[in-house]
Amino acid sequence: MTLPETAGIALLTLRVALTATLIAGVPALALGYALARFRFPGKPLVQTVVALPMVLPPVAIGLALLECLSRRSPFGRACEALFGQTLLLTWWAAALASAVVAFPLITRAAEQAFAAVPLRLEHVARTLGCSGPGVFRRISLPLAARGLLYGTLFGFARALGEFGATSMVAGRIPGETETLALAIYGRIEMFREGEAWMLAGVSLLLALAPTAAAEIFLRRGER
Amino acid sequence: MTLPETAGIALLTLRVALTATLIAGVPALALGYALARFRFPGKPLVQTVVALPMVLPPVAIGLALLECLSRRSPFGRACEALFGQTLLLTWWAAALASAVVAFPLITRAAEQAFAAVPLRLEHVARTLGCSGPGVFRRISLPLAARGLLYGTLFGFARALGEFGATSMVAGRIPGETETLALAIYGRIEMFREGEAWMLAGVSLLLALAPTAAAEIFLRRGER
């Protein structure tokens, strides 16, 4: 494997995983907050749906996604109308698959992080004239920051490693949708373990670099 | 699919996932505590190794496990000597694979849960004559209980859904190693989606029943 080839795969993977983290992250944080703070009807149902991608084998997720994105489904047709082409077999599909898989992880971490913020502090902020969104932005978010950041990075790591669902909806088109996880799979199946482990190292690096950066960043913030 | 057949698969899956949760849970809780509470040399290295199963595609994990359990490795030979046969293609191998995959999830949740326990309370306990293990058992553990329980259940859910590594080391032998995730995969391959979704429902049920039970249990404890 040449260096540019490896770098290409790494860059593509980064793009896919970052997009996935973004797609999953925002609703996951919101949902995590809602789960930690509110009681609402249908909460158990929501929790069930959130857990789904955890419990299913990735092929099943892939299949469901394939169904969603296919021309047979309204969502698939809507996407096609919006993007001018089907999302299947593009890196967007890979990002979507990774997002689905990362979603429960981030949601769970966010729920845990928000639940650890003392209600009392949120309440004091409210007496100081902060309404719901203000309290969220100025109290809950900063106090949960560490947990949220780690949760998000955790989701990012999971997105990096996503394989089953991704390969189903995105194919494994070198240079287009072949992420590190897919490339590692291919190398292993072709008995090129050396290359596979090298790519695994790259993958690990991608996963840990932001974690390390975050650690340093958070430490600074604490001084 | 007959009911007994489904029940058989569900029971096997339950056995595998519970064993996996146990195998992964104990060291994950200990490691989570260590990561939350101590600084030690090689901590970043440990964190890297913990993250590994998150980032790698399951085939890679399967491959590594296969290598570990094979006769070529001392660990594999030790296991063979101990159990009288190789663990490969047994439900133990499936449990092991699921454990490896669930491990980072439980570790992370445990770390977050333990970090949320006020150091101050642990310290008060220490002034009251409790040594390290006592403080852990009487303060850290009960105060982190909710987070730990959820983390463990989360790991359990992940173990239920494990597919890639499992099928590599355990095969997919009906009645012996065919867990729900593997069965769902098989049904999908055979274009029997109806059965696959039915099994997915069973899987979800298995994942959520203990979560619901835990919720009720914790609510009671709080009164």
Add this chain to the structure above:
Amino acid sequence: SRPLPRAVRVGAASSLREALMPSATGFDARNIPVSVNMTFEASSTLSRQVEAGAEYDVVLCADAESLDRLGSRVVETTRRVFLTNRLALLGPQGTLALDGIPATTKVAIAGPEVPAGKAWRKYLEGSGRLAGLEARFVIADSVRAALALFESGAVDYTLVYATDAKAAKRAHAAWTPPDGPVTEYVAAVVAGRDSAEARTFVGWLGSAGFQEDARKRGFGIPPK
């Protein structure tokens, strides 16, 4: 050679699923002279597992190479080709041929590590078409995954096995290259797991009853 009759543990290539486990309830045990426990994996995984010491009694691979890699880990004398398969191109209904694939459409194919993928590539290369098609390949990690892409409409053409053509639910046409290679499914007893039951099973694979049944599902029968 064993005191108690026990289930023969068989590791089979994924594409044999239709031949070996055709019914919803699984295996039709009445026809098999021994009790069997069956698992389906990619051929490469099977050979890897056997290499690692996994205790299969019999392995059934979709290519000879996977067995070749195992060398003395299989009992050479038990090796036999028991079914064959043909390559197939699936596409939209109507007349269909490799050269008729529109120049810009994507084509789903299993990875080169999968016997079907390998066989297709070899054939395309031999007939000088690989270069033209390769850039448009969508690589799936199994023949089934390639088929799923075709079914979902993500691709309109896929390169699979003839047996898969029967399983696809999407309305389609199938074309088998007349000059295409014949894929051979090879069975062998795993070294150290040799037993009368294992040999009986391998023998059964060559029985007319089984082979006729498989033929109905699109497999070919090797010349005796």
Add this chain to the structure above:
Amino acid sequence: MITFDLRAEYPGFRLEAAASWASPATALFGASGSGKTTILEALAGLRPEVNGRFEAGGIRLDEMEVHDREIGWVPQDASLFPHLTTRGNIEFAGRSNASEAAIDALELRPLLDRRATELSGGERQRVAVARALAAGPRLLLLDEPLAAVDRPMRARILPYLARIPAELGIPMLVVTHDPHEVHALASHVIVLDRGRVAAQGHPRDILASPAALGVLEALGAENLFEVKVLARAGGVLSLGTAKGSQLEMAAVAGFPEPSRVAVRAEDIMLMSSEPGLVSAQNVIPAEVAAIETLGEHMYVRLVAGEERWVAKVTARAVEKLELVAGKRAWMLVKAHAIHAFDAAGA
């Protein structure tokens, strides 16, 4: 006019308290566990399980969203925002003149850049008070705001707090165990007893009821007078009471001129004849009105001019001086025993 009527049931504790007052400065007084914090938290909107109503200035605050109530709540545990500095906490609701004034009055300027987690107990409490003030609330709820603050600093801060209702027009409800603070800050007291309002009113009126003597003892000052400063000389202030008597008190540096003073019954000495030269600045002729016994001590109620006084003496002294109702007696009160409290006018 502020009114609340609250009800809640906890295992082992029932709250059933209603009160209503017009005084801009009110104290909530009661034993530990009598429900003071529960009431304040309910008024701040923190306790949904407490039912009832809460009105201030004709507005039903309990029906408003918490963030619209404009309540400056200082929780008993300060509850500072741990991710912010002292300044960040104080200016949480925005920068204002009020924040600068509060920072100075509460002596927080040297601590502005310190993180909230790095403050001492007393520093935390002061920051919480400044934070509540800086938001410019319509009502202040202070839950033992100075419990962790040392005596000299408390003496400096109290006058500032006492001026708030009058100068900034913010009414306040203060929980405190410290009788000195009650007198310094409040012109209305609500006495809580096991979740119920046992008494409420002007400290002076509460004082008049003999049944309230136990509470009064806890309050620590049984004689209260509205006063005007007549003159100031040599560290002594001459005060005129509403009914025309004159009192001399020791001036306290930095303290503004008092409008109310308190004298503890314990601090009054009685003589049966006119004393000669005595260091006490106040020698007040009076007539014994009644004598009440509480445990081993005696409360002698006296009338001087039109003012009512109560002195606490030993039974032996009553005997020795042959005190009976109608007898003439001279009260000796040191200038230092007259405590000035610049409470907002009732």
Add this chain to the structure above:
Amino acid sequence: MITFDLRAEYPGFRLEAAASWASPATALFGASGSGKTTILEALAGLRPEVNGRFEAGGIRLDEMEVHDREIGWVPQDASLFPHLTTRGNIEFAGRSNASEAAIDALELRPLLDRRATELSGGERQRVAVARALAAGPRLLLLDEPLAAVDRPMRARILPYLARIPAELGIPMLVVTHDPHEVHALASHVIVLDRGRVAAQGHPRDILASPAALGVLEALGAENLFEVKVLARAGGVLSLGTAKGSQLEMAAVAGFPEPSRVAVRAEDIMLMSSEPGLVSAQNVIPAEVAAIETLGEHMYVRLVAGEERWVAKVTARAVEKLELVAGKRAWMLVKAHAIHAFDAAGA
């Protein structure tokens, strides 16, 4: 003998404090932010960033594991275990006679089954004290243990705390802002000022130094005497001081017989001639030794018999009575102005 010598550097605060005492009951006194909590937490082992040594009874506690130090630490914020009940907290270190005694003395019996999170501020503090006591520590570190407890209850609990060093043989170090508590609990005071020990010693000795008057004012009681009870009659106790003088004080129900009493300089009235019949139980002839001015007030030092006294009067009174060193004067002290403190013997 207990010794500490601690050093730490925080942004904006430097701790550099050493002290050493043999008294079983010692108070740590100082303004808010002077470093009291920092010292206690360092002694309890919570602050690894604080360097130095800490010895008790010849044992280097700072070199021991925290769980072997056997220190009963009552943190300023109580820090109860939130997952346990009151009883669970108190019996955390095991059931003992000490826990039952503490439960009764701190009036916690009605709260035993309540969760720690459901307690009021004062209740929490009392539970924290009981928890520390129940562990049977070798040393008690109390950080403002009664700050949130109301006055009457404090008056009931203080004598119990005061007896601990003598009866249970547990020395204690108490942080408090309340001069009453200092006198009630301590026979040794360490005065902290901005992280340094400004003074330490027996309250009486600290008192003798004119430089410490500011501190003393904050302490609130300038005249301290060791006493023996001679007689009790009609709510009055007759006390004999070590030097042979006699004082009469009001008996306090439930309070044990005092071994030390304090009189605030403010509470002493002076007359230049022998008074006639007066309610004050103590009329003490004395001689003016010196007159000191502090701000607008004057401290008159007197000698009566062999005892030294200090009285706080206004400048005007000094003038009126023509007080000068050597002049004869009568001190009037009410029986109620003599405060009993059953401190452990020094």
